[in-house]
Amino acid sequence: MPMERGRRVRALLYSARFRAAVYQVVVVAAVVALGWYLVHNTLANLAARGIATGLSFLGREAGFDIGESPIPFEASDSYLRALLVGLLNTLAVAVTGIVLASLLGLTVGIGRLSRNWLVARLATLYVEAVRNVPLLLQLFVWYGLVTALPGPKQALQPGLGVVLSNRGLKFPLPHWHDSYVAVLAALLAAVAAALVLRRWALARQNRTGQPFPWLPAGLGLMLGLPLLVFAAAGAPLDWDRPVLAGFNFRGGATLSPEFAALLVGLSVYTSSFIAEIVRSGILAVPAGQTEAALSLGLTRGQTLRLVVLPQALRVIVPPLTSQYLNLTKNSSLAVAIGYPDLVSVANTTINQTGQAVEGVAVVMSVFLVVSLSLSWLMNWYNAKVALVTR
Amino acid sequence: MNLFKTGVAALAAVVCALPALAGQTFDSVKAKGFVQCGVNLGLYGFSAPDDKGNWSGLDVDACRAVAAGLFGDAAKVKYTPLSAQQRLPALQSGEIDMLARNTTWTLSRDTSNGLNFTAVNYYDGQGFMVARKAGVKSAKDLNGATVCVLPGTTTEQNLSDYFRATKMQFKPVVIEKNEELTSAFFSGRCDAISSDASQLAAIRANESPNPDDFVILPELISKEPLAPAVRQGDDQWMDLVRWSLFAMIAAEEKGITSKNVDQMLTSADPDVKRLLGVTPGNGKALGVDEAWVVRIVKQVGNYGESFDRNVGKGSKLKIERGLNALYSNGGLLYAPPFK
Numbered sequence: 085m086p087m088e089r090g091r092r093v094r095a096l097l098y099s100a101r102f103r104a105a106v107y108q109v110v111v112v113a114a115v116v117a118l119g120w121y122l123v124h125n126t127l128a129n130l131a132a133r134g135i136a137t138g139l140s141f142l143g144r145e146a147g148f149d150i151g152e153s154p155i156p157f158e159a160s161d162s163y164l165r166a167l168l169v170g171l172l173n174t175l176a177v178a179v180t181g182i183v184l185a186s187l188l189g190l191t192v193g194i195g196r197l198s199r200n201w202l203v204a205r206l207a208t209l210y211v212e213a214v215r216n217v218p219l220l221l222q223l224f225v226w227y228g229l230v231t232a233l234p235g236p237k238q239a240l241q242p243g244l245g246v247v248l249s250n251r252g253l254k255f256p257l258p259h260w261h262d263s264y265v266a267v268l269a270a271l272l273a274a275v276a277a278a279l280v281l282r283r284w285a286l287a288r289q290n291r292t293g294q295p296f297p298w299l300p301a302g303l304g305l306m307l308g309l310p311l312l313v314f315a316a317a318g319a320p321l322d323w324d325r326p327v328l329a330g331f332n333f334r335g336g337a338t339l340s341p342e343f344a345a346l347l348v349g350l351s352v353y354t355s356s357f358i359a360e361i362v363r364s365g366i367l368a369v370p371a372g373q374t375e376a377a378l379s380l381g382l383t384r385g386q387t388l389r390l391v392v393l394p395q396a397l398r399v400i401v402p403p404l405t406s407q408y409l410n411l412t413k414n415s416s417l418a419v420a421i422g423y424p425d426l427v428s429v430a431n432t433t434i435n436q437t438g439q440a441v442e443g444v445a446v447v448m449s450v451f452l453v454v455s456l457s458l459s460w461l462m463n464w465y466n467a468k469v470a471l472v473t474r
Numbered sequence: 475m476n477l478f479k480t481g482v483a484a485l486a487a488v489v490c491a492l493p494a495l496a497g498q499t500f501d502s503v504k505a506k507g508f509v510q511c512g513v514n515l516g517l518y519g520f521s522a523p524d525d526k527g528n529w530s531g532l533d534v535d536a537c538r539a540v541a542a543g544l545f546g547d548a549a550k551v552k553y554t555p556l557s558a559q560q561r562l563p564a565l566q567s568g569e570i571d572m573l574a575r576n577t578t579w580t581l582s583r584d585t586s587n588g589l590n591f592t593a594v595n596y597y598d599g600q601g602f603m604v605a606r607k608a609g610v611k612s613a614k615d616l617n618g619a620t621v622c623v624l625p626g627t628t629t630e631q632n633l634s635d636y637f638r639a640t641k642m643q644f645k646p647v648v649i650e651k652n653e654e655l656t657s658a659f660f661s662g663r664c665d666a667i668s669s670d671a672s673q674l675a676a677i678r679a680n681e682s683p684n685p686d687d688f689v690i691l692p693e694l695i696s697k698e699p700l701a702p703a704v705r706q707g708d709d710q711w712m713d714l715v716r717w718s719l720f721a722m723i724a725a726e727e728k729g730i731t732s733k734n735v736d737q738m739l740t741s742a743d744p745d746v747k748r749l750l751g752v753t754p755g756n757g758k759a760l761g762v763d764e765a766w767v768v769r770i771v772k773q774v775g776n777y778g779e780s781f782d783r784n785v786g787k788g789s790k791l792k793i794e795r796g797l798n799a800l801y802s803n804g805g806l807l808y809a810p811p812f813k
Binding site for chain 2: 132133134135136147148149150151152159160224227228231232235250251329330331332334341342419420421422424428431432434435436437438440
């Protein structure tokens with residue numbers, strides 16, 4: 085009997101599955117123990133040094149002002165709201181930056197493949213010059229350029245109420261009117277109608293081979309319908325124009341120098357990487373595909389749009405995701421040129437409360453959530469454009 | 475960027491370090507033979523290195539006084555230049571022994587941040603500097619102004635408080651690095667720059683294209699008692715730092731200077747005798763030898779000498795003694811009795 089049991093134990097030890105399970109349990113236990121030790125030791129040390137811990141500071145009054153904010157913010161609001169303002173500022177620059185960088189990158193990337201010698205060389209020069217200079221340096225250059233503009237009293241006024249000075253770009257904005265709700269509703273309806281139109285047009289083309297110019301028609305719809313409603317409401321327009329009052333212009337909308345410098349810096353820098361990704365994606369599509377498309381009578385534009393780009397996207401999207409994530413994270417360099425992003429606000433918060441560990445933890449988790457969401461979105465898109473194998 | 479460095483440093487420090495024991499700092503400083511002193515990255519008059527890397531300034535003198543008292547050599551100091559963000563974590567984590575970096579003594583720093591402030595070495599206040607051509611005469615004219623300000627100090631909060639209290643509007647532009655901030659101000663991005671008045675004087679003297687084109691407005695909008703700080707938990711160390719500073723003030727009060735300190739040893743004044751250790755007792759109580767004040771005054775000077783050399787009439791800044799005069803001259807400086 086003991087012989088029998090010994091053999092069973094030995095059989096268990098030699099079982100690959102059993103050993104794999106044991107290793108995994110041991111590793112998980114070690115990681116948990118290490119994590120517990122670090123957290124426990126940190127708390128013990130903070131307590132021993134008389135340093136306050138916990139996130140209760142988030143509810144206290146912030147007591148400082150923030151230069152620009154998409155939502156109302158006053159010094160008497162809480163730290164939590166201040167951090168939210170910072171997050172919204174970060175998202176604002178990241179989202180517009182991603183759109184701009186993509187457009188710019190696509191243009192330059194296609195430009196590098198142009199058969200026009202000058203266009204191709206200029207695109208190459210752009211990519212090599214921009215991606216080989218550190219981003220922080222570029223930000224300082226852009227910020228230096230923006231702040232070198234004349235002051236408010238000597239501001240450039242190119243017309244239409246637009247004012248450009250070292251306090252930013254100010255432009256008139258219509259005052260809100262109740263009929264604008266109807267205009268917005270018309271826009272939404274037009275978008276929905278355009279989508280339906282596209283479906284119908286594609287279905288008809290599949291059936292009969294007759295193309296229908298759904299894109300121009302849809303765009304016309306989206307522009308025309310709201311305008312029609314706007315005109316029907318009596319075209320109520322009451323401009324809020326920037327006017328020089330005291331130190332600065334008041335009224336109108338503002339694009340601050342910090343936002344502008346950061347947006348341009350991030351977009352230009354990232355676009356050079358995106359250009360290379362676009363180029364590699366297009367080159368990854370075999371030339372035979374283009375030749376086949378052309379021989380079928382498609383124009384160059386159609387070939388690019390219908391044959392090359394859809395296949396190139398499969399190569400482009402995964403590295404593009406990394407660039408989007410880089411742009412979002414690089415936005416934290418804002419603190420160097422005074423744009424009140426999340427890191428900048430957290431910086432002030434940490435200094436006023438002295439709770440560096442919690443403050444950094446908050447910033448890290450927020451960036452993690454933002455990055456993971458973006459990455460999830462891009463992976464979803466990637467799955468959509470990926471080659472479906474049957 | 476600095477935020478992350480600081481945060482990671484703070485995290486690493488609190489994660490790895492063992493709890494501090496009372497008396498540990500004093501003993502460890504004595505054992506290693508030098509004072510690790512946290513100072514400003516470079517603030518002319520308070521702590522700034524010269525082209526040979528020698529540090530000088532009013533804050534630097536606070537560190538040198540401690541070294542002179544403890545080791546008999548004011549040069550036994552190692553300096554850790556710190557940004558506004560790094561300074562508290564650096565002291566909390568034990569990276570430095572004392573912090574003499576124009577740091578304002580506030581209740582929260584004294585309590586929940588785990589620090590102890592020793593004694594005020596400079597009474598400052600936050601002010602505004604504007605371009606002369608803007609024609610601003612008073613801080614009350616700043617409604618609607620854009621104000622450049624450094625982050626992570628009491629400055630940002632004072633600024634908001636002032637504008638809230640006076641029901642005026644302003645827009646802050648917060649830039650982390652001193653040079654970038656001042657260059658934004660001098661390029662006209664902001665109507666005013668706000669900081670401690672001493673710092674504004676330093677910026678005007680050193681960084682402006684022409685110092686005469688800029689005015690510091692008369693109003694001070696806050697109290698900024700700048701004081702060297704130590705970590706909580708070692709009272710003996712705190713006492714030494716505190717009384718080293720008091721020794722410089724008391725020496726000025728008694729007319730003892732770096733030039734005449736040797737003659738003063740024969741003084742008949744019982745206060746002077748106690749201060750200079752001719753009548754022993756004070757040194758032993760602090761854990762240093764009795765000649766500690768003699769060495770401080772000889773190597774660093776009394777408070778007045780240090781002030782004049784670094785920020786006063788002997789320097790580029792030419793700051794008046796003002797609040798930083800002895801109490802007997804209408805200022806706030808006052809050392810408790812050396813008994």
